[in-house]
Amino acid sequence: MVRPRLKDVAELAGVSIKTVSNVVNDYPHVSDETRARVEAAIAELSYRPNLSARSLRAGRSGVVALAVPDLDNPYFAELATNVIEAADRRGWTVLIDQTQGDRAKERVVISGIRDHLIDGLLFSPLALTGKDLAGRDERTPMVLLGERIGTGRSPYDHVGIDNVAAARAATLHLAERGGRRIAAIGVQRTAAAATGRLRLKGYQQALAEAGVPADPSLVAPVARWGRADGAEAMSRLLDAGAPDAVFCFNDTLALGALRTLLKRGYAVPGEVMVMGFDDIQDGRFATPTLSTVAPDKALIAQSAVDLLAERLSGGTGRAHEVCAPHRLAFRESTDVPGEGHSRTLN
Amino acid sequence: MVRPRLKDVAELAGVSIKTVSNVVNDYPHVSDETRARVEAAIAELSYRPNLSARSLRAGRSGVVALAVPDLDNPYFAELATNVIEAADRRGWTVLIDQTQGDRAKERVVISGIRDHLIDGLLFSPLALTGKDLAGRDERTPMVLLGERIGTGRSPYDHVGIDNVAAARAATLHLAERGGRRIAAIGVQRTAAAATGRLRLKGYQQALAEAGVPADPSLVAPVARWGRADGAEAMSRLLDAGAPDAVFCFNDTLALGALRTLLKRGYAVPGEVMVMGFDDIQDGRFATPTLSTVAPDKALIAQSAVDLLAERLSGGTGRAHEVCAPHRLAFRESTDVPGEGHSRTLN
DNA sequence: TACCTGGTTTACAACGATGTAACGAACTGG
DNA sequence: CCAGTTCGTTACATCGTTGTAAACCAGGTA
Incomplete structure (x- = not known):
């Protein structure tokens, strides 16, 4: 009933502890006959090495x-x-x-x-x-x-x-598709939050590059990066005057934002385009499917x-x-009909 | 540079190994003075107990x-x-x-x-x-x-x-809301798949109880319980003649099914109601939000x-x-307007 | 002074595994 | 036939920790 140790196996097989250890560790110089006897004993007691002891000994x-x-x-x-x-x-x-x-x-x-x-x-x-x-x-x-x-x-x-480059590319995509009031959801007020800052930077670079005016009121802060935060931030944005595109700093934010948009009757992507970041599975089965940045x-x-x-x-x-x-995954949420061909990648 | 052991701490503090161990383990009978010296040594070396050795010793x-x-x-x-x-x-x-x-x-x-x-x-x-x-x-x-x-x-x-009871309740809900052609997605052909069988049983019980005809062609098998499987199964169901409600054996299947329905232009819940199982977060932010069975x-x-x-x-x-x-979470995907009051729980 | 008491500290032996070094036996070659 | 080699096996020490039991040292009592 108690766990067998090398010692128990050794006694049963009539060999030394070390020989059993050698068999367990595939040490080559063990005679076939001894090996067989030891293996039988191991099987009979269903011996398993004690990993704690091994770690202690090995330092790993x-x-x-x-x-x-x-x-x-x-x-x-x-x-x-x-x-x-x-x-x-x-x-x-x-x-x-x-x-x-x-x-x-x-x-x-x-x-x-x-x-x-x-x-x-x-x-x-x-x-x-x-x-x-x-x-x-x-x-x-x-x-x-x-x-x-x-x-x-x-x-x-x-x-x-490369968060800056990725965010930049995502935002540029929105601009190319005709976004002129491109919002961003995901900046955080906390000191840490480095990722959010980098994605914001990419977003801003893209706006400048595309000649789209940067409106600070279109940058919506959130407490965390969950679906509820995205939904709530989107609500605030809509109340303040609807954007025509939103870049969310991750997909859960985007799914939350999407939810709010649809609930309040906005057509996506017709009236508002939505872009996420992360390429989580859910985004591929949302309706519309979610365009996103797909890190490998x-x-x-x-x-x-x-x-x-x-x-x-x-x-x-x-x-x-x-x-x-x-890479960028262009899906339905940014697929404006008639605005150039659809570069949907998957 | 190498990890310090009790021994190193003991030497630095000028006490025995065991005393250090006693300090580490909050053994009460250690004089304040000794304790202080040992704690200083521990801090100086930033000693951490070796958990492998502990496990070996403790058997835990x-x-x-x-x-x-x-x-x-x-x-x-x-x-x-x-x-x-x-x-x-x-x-x-x-x-x-x-x-x-x-x-x-x-x-x-x-x-x-x-x-x-x-x-x-x-x-x-x-x-x-x-x-x-x-x-x-x-x-x-x-x-x-x-x-x-x-x-x-x-x-x-x-x-x-209680999978049977839960599935039964879910299916009954669909029947109450007017479902007459209630499909099920999620049976698996493998021998194991016990959960699927139980949920199927509950589904069948509910149909009998509600006097809704059980049509075997409305029971869609799947290989696994992922979104893609749900989407594909829904497609097959629609091809064979659209149901007016679907009970999916889990939420990812349901989200996949929902995707197919919306993509093919069906109104949910207007034309087809959808019910899931598991109450995953995604379901609360899908559009429509997903009715589901919510296990605790x-x-x-x-x-x-x-x-x-x-x-x-x-x-x-x-x-x-x-x-x-x-409990059952009734959300938009089964919320047929005019069919009784909406018992949305959250 | 001798003895006891109780708090404080210690030496030692485990826990189960494996690397090291050494052993005897069976070979090899000169 | 013996030194030298190889093979199979073994005893021993060790990894870092903690339980046990015993030693030690006060202070108090008889």
Whole structure:
């Protein structure tokens, strides 16, 4: 009933503990006969190695942590899926932390409390400042996902996308399709919120470039990036005078905005075009389907895992910066009939 | 640079290893002066206990595994969120396994390969059979989520909902609202797929009860329960002669079906009503908003964690069966104007 | 002074696995 | 026939932590 140890197997097979260990670890110099006897004993007791003991001995656990704000958010859920798959390919197990984008919780994550349980950390922070990061003791390798934090050169590997360029391209698309009053939903008042700032920057660049007037009243702030926030922000925008296009800083905001528009009787894309960011599954099945910026999530996850693997195998060079590619997915929500051909990509 | 151990702290503080351990573990009989010295040393070296060593010693790791088919599916993502929160309240960390609903992977999960890393397992299987379960050696406590597996009395605690009753209520609602050709999307041909069978049963019961003819051609099978499957199944149904209502066995199927309906020009709920199951966030922001069966996910997660905790603290009684409550959320997708008052709950 | 009491601290042995070094036995070659 | 090699196996120490039991040191009591 109690879990068998190497010792139990050894006694049953009539060999030493180490020989059993050797069989378990495929050590080559074990005679066929001994190996067979040991394997039989292992099967009989259904022995499983104790991973805690192994980690202790090896100094490795085979577990990496993924810290994200919230799995409720489909973007992070999809990212987590990809991370788990990539980790699986390396034989790693993924342990998930939810920070709720809360600075205190994010600090706990980097504090190293779990450092001895995990071999590495994949971290997608929202509220952390450069100072928080600087205070970290760097014993457990960490790869940052999403936005770069702080200004100076960070000692941490980082995987992200070019938010400014992506937002710029998305906004330009709206302008090309005839948007003259292009709103933006997603700026946040908090000090951290780097991603929002970058996307705002891209949005502003695009307006300037396209010669579309930048109206500050068309920039709608939100508390968080959920559907409800998008819906509410859209409501405010409409009350203040309807825009003819909206660039939302992520897809859940966009789906919320879309909901408000349709509920209040606006035709999308006829009267108002909507563009999102992230390419979550929901957007492909919304009506109208949601145009969006599609970052390569699989590549982001794979790169992050690869970077971590490199650090784990002793890589000590300076921090790597990976900028994952993105593409624009033009779907129905920006597909104005008669305005040029539809460049729907999928 | 290397991680400090108790020994290093002890040397710096000029005390024994055990005293440091006592300080770390809040053992009461340590003099204030010693405690202060030790704490200073801990801070100076920024010592963190090695959790692998602790687990080895304690026989506990503080880690539980949650095995679900796929975090991409919002239902499981939301469930995972709740589980992580509930586990957090007990000081546990959650490690996530994705099985893809694949029987081979599900068998690996129960095989106990990780038994020594985790204290317990929360498992939401899709493809597993009673036989697979019976072969498990029961050393690590496991709580099953979702459908009951096999026919006989299972030795495992289980948390689920009354699928038959829920599906029946959902279908009755469609009938009350005037549905006469009520379709169902979600039966699967695979042997496992117990959940689908139960929901089908509830659907059929409701039809009989409401005196609505049961037309087998209105029951649309699908391969999986994703949005694309729902969209495709709806397409087939429409081709064969449009129903006036559809009960989808989960919300992603429903969102897919909704997409097809709107794309092909059907008014929802005017011409076809749509009902889902799960109450995922997306449904609340779809247009029209999606009526659905809302299981109490927080309670499911909490119960599962509680049951596991009980087993971990030595509880050995017979298996518990928890049937979590559900309610119906009536939203726009079944809200036929003029057909009685609208019982929208949220 | 000798003894007890109770708080404080310590040495030691586990927890289960694996790397190291060393052992005996069976070969090889000179 | 013996030194040298290879193969299979083993004893031992170790990873970092904590429970146990015992040692130590006051202060109080007899």
